[in-house]
Amino acid sequence: DVQLQESGPGLVKPSQTVSLTCTVTGISITTGNYRWSWIRQFPGNKLEWIGYIYYSGTITYNPSLTSRTTITRDTSKNQFFLEMNSLTAEDTATYYCAREDYGNFMDYWGQGTSVTVSS
Amino acid sequence: EIVLTQSPTTMAASPGEKITITCSASSSISSNYLHWYQQKPGFSPKLLIYRTSNLASGVPARFSGSGSGTSYSLTIGTMEAEDVATYYCQQGSSIPRTFGGGTKLEIK
Numbered sequence: 571d572v573q574l575q576e577s578g579p580g581l582v583k584p585s586q587t588v589s590l591t592c593t594v595t596g597i598s599i600t601t602g603n604y605r606w607s608w609i610r611q612f613p614g615n616k617l618e619w620i621g622y623i624y625y626s627g628t629i630t631y632n633p634s635l636t637s638r639t640t641i642t643r644d645t646s647k648n649q650f651f652l653e654m655n656s657l658t659a660e661d662t663a664t665y666y667c668a669r670e671d672y673g674n675f676m677d678y679w680g681q682g683t684s685v686t687v688s689s
Numbered sequence: 690e691i692v693l694t695q696s697p698t699t700m701a702a703s704p705g706e707k708i709t710i711t712c713s714a715s716s717s718i719s720s721n722y723l724h725w726y727q728q729k730p731g732f733s734p735k736l737l738i739y740r741t742s743n744l745a746s747g748v749p750a751r752f753s754g755s756g757s758g759t760s761y762s763l764t765i766g767t768m769e770a771e772d773v774a775t776y777y778c779q780q781g782s783s784i785p786r787t788f789g790g791g792t793k794l795e796i797k
Contacts, residue, residue, distance in 0.1 A: 607786075617734070617777060619786035632785040666733055673740055674781025675724040679733040 572596040574667050574680035581686050587655040588685055592667030594648050600625050605670035608641065608652045610663040611682070618663075622670055623650055657687045691716050691780050695789035702768040703797045710792045712778035714759040722782040725754055725763050728791075729774045737776070738763065770796055 578590040592606070599606050607622040621631035623641045631639050635654070643650040654661065664684050668676040692715040702708045712723070720741040726734040736745040738754040741761060751766040765772055773796050778789040 615728075615775060615791050617779075617788040617791075619788070630784055634785070670781075670786075671739075673724075674722050674786070675736060675739045675779065676726075676734070677736050677739075677745070679735070682733050 572669060572678045574669065574678055576665060576667050576680045576683035578665065578683045578685060580684060581688065582657055583689050584658055584687055586657055587653060588657055588661075588687075590652040590665055590667075590683060590685070592650050592652075592680060594650070594667075594669075597669075598645075599623075599643060599648055599650060600645055603672040605630075606643070606650045607668045607670045607676060609666045609668055609676070611666065612663045620652065620654075620665075659687050661685065662687050690785055691718065691783055691787050693778050693780060693787055693789035695776075695778060695792050697792060698790065699793040699795070701795040701797045702765075704768055704770065706768045708765045708768055708794065710763045710776055710794075712756070712761040712763070712789050714761070714780060717758045718761075718780050718782045720757050720761075722780055723756065723761050724779045724781065726777045726779060726788075727774045728777065734777060765794075768794075768796065772796075 573595045575593045582588045605622040608620040623629045638655045640653040664682040666682045667680045669678040671677045694713045725738040727737040728734040742754045753764045775791045775793045777791050
């Protein structure tokens with residue numbers, strides 16, 4: 571069964587960079603036609619799509635976040651990563667990784683990792 | 690960016706009641722790219738309906754979806770206590786992917 575698991579530091583200081591990892595089991599992230607996505611949910615429950623890395627390695631970002639977001643992967647570990655810099659309190663959220671099917675819907679989600687930006 | 694507006698934002702229904710949630714898009718979307726998720730408190734969102742009207746694996750038949758263009762809806766034929774959750778629509782038609790603001794469904 572496909573499973574995704576996020577991990578991260580939990581608490582980050584303003585202006586710093588957060589690095590999150592998504593570990594995928596049950597399928598290779600290089601399997602065709604899937605996109606490996608990052609999505610965040612703010613307090614109050616609004617969902618925001620951050621971006622994804624395609625099975626081929628192509629990356630697409632939300633234009634509103636592209637200047638301070640980097641998505642990468644390690645195929646040998648079947649992991650993909652999110653780096654976001656210049657954090658402010660407005661980046662406090664639960665960060666999810668998810669698999670996007672070729673029908674452009676997210677069919678598997680991780681359990682989420684909370685990121686709090688505070689000094 | 691395609692903005693998705695859901696209504697109502699919150700609602701309460703009695704067991705057995707039929708409920709409908711709507712999702713309005715700021716631009717026309719192919720019905721192949723409008724999807725619904727269910728999120729129960731403390732859990733991650735779960736795919737509920739994909740491509741407007743297709744039930745995800747394990748989803749009870751009391752759930753259904755319909756729509757086209759800029760207007761879509763999610764219906765629960767008979768409300769059950771386990772349906773208490775927040776429901777989100779999502780469009781996969783264009784970048785960035787966007788979600789509706791959510792409809793919180795409670796039980797009376």
